[in-house]
Amino acid sequence: MQLKDRIAIVTGAGQGLGAAISRAYAREGAKVAVIDLGLEAAERTAAEIRAAGGEAMAVACDVADRAQVEAMAARVNEAWGRIDILVNNAGITRTAMLHKMTPEQWQQVLAVHLTGAFNCLQAVVGGMIERQFGRILYVTSTAGVLGTIGQINYSAAKAGILGMTKSTAKELARYNITANAIAPGAATPMTETIRTDDRFKEKYLDRIPMGRWAEPDEVAPVFVFFASDAASYVTGQILAADGGMTIY
Template sequence: MSVEPRHRDLFDLSGRSALVTGAAGGIGAAVAAALAERGAAVLVTDIDGAAAAVTADKIVADGGRAASAALDVRDRAAAESAAAAAAELADGTLNIVVNNAGVTDPAMFGDTTEESVLRMLDIHLMGAFRCAKAALRYLPTDGTGRIINVTSSAGLVGTLGQINYSAAKSGIVGMTKSMARELARRQITVNALAPAAATPMTATIRTDPKFAEQMLNRIPMRRWAEPREVAGAFVFLASDAASFVTGQVLPVDGGLVM
């Protein structure tokens, strides 16, 4: 009978591969860097392929393993290609999928168009679905397979002026829980994170005087996180430390949702 080392590093991701979407900047770039720091080989993807390459190059310059690819998560063929490329980084196995890609299109309900709702659903909800589905054939069943979806407080409690975004992010919660139930029999965990960080996507809320104070009043810690502050939660869910955690939604938001 084999005995595990007494001081095994539960957060060591050496020998594993990861696919991170929307990783040209913000949370995605921070997560890609954090996974690489723990030893994972990371495929950095973004709709802006040139910007994704910059992120990957920085990871490599810092001593990590990374490659990049342009990926529009609305394109099923592109998602399948990205999953295959990520698996090639670890001899045909893709251990970690982080579905982070997203955009916002704020408007009050009366001004929200059907087209904008469908666009948010296509990018956030269907984008995560496509990438997870594409990765499924490469995910191992040895207990190291991870799907980590990104939702938001908007998907948990709703947000003024974001009917479209809130609907898409709420859908991700339901999809995460259903995927977790189904894939548990294959020892693949599926979880979601709801971060609140200072990124280009939150710039409108953070810089608009009307919304900025209201939002900060809702966050007990009275500030936004830097992307690197939320990246550790992704590493946790990707690691052996979270081998028995599945179907959960983890807010990393300074107490915004509790």
């Protein structure tokens, strides 16, 4: 087991990629705090993990809300004594062409991806520094590297995550805390429109050399790697699990 007795927080884990990461972590022996906006969604993933023999707790928390994040981290610390791994996975899209995008759409996306990741980072980092161990994982996207039409907010947020990853890695390396980012391409509710809408489907698939979407469960092992002892000397890296979409 690659994550035996580690304590992990995975945000946005009620469905999609976050749920797959949580399941993979639990299979590798970690205790997983499954975080999502609603308790019902988080509990669904946690129950799935427990049914498979793993250990999980569900916590409702809006990562963009500082007080909620602090309360969430306090709850995990109280229950399990520490936090070893943070996966900043929670994300949203608010798609609109840039001349029509509202200030609210711009703010909402930045609030979840950037402020949310920053809130969670600050809530866990003190304990990690004290114990001289930590694994921070960020989730970026091809959008952050290539830019996406109709998603100037999301592309800016995901490019921002790249900067956060590198800063986190440089600042925390001396404490034996690593920070890495994954750029996934996975079939989840977030990508349903481009996967099913005839206007986008073929065009998008044409840009993926492997010619297909990933299942979330085949992207999750990359998250296991970065959190594991196998990646003890790997920090500040961006790994694309995107079927070759960003080969250039």
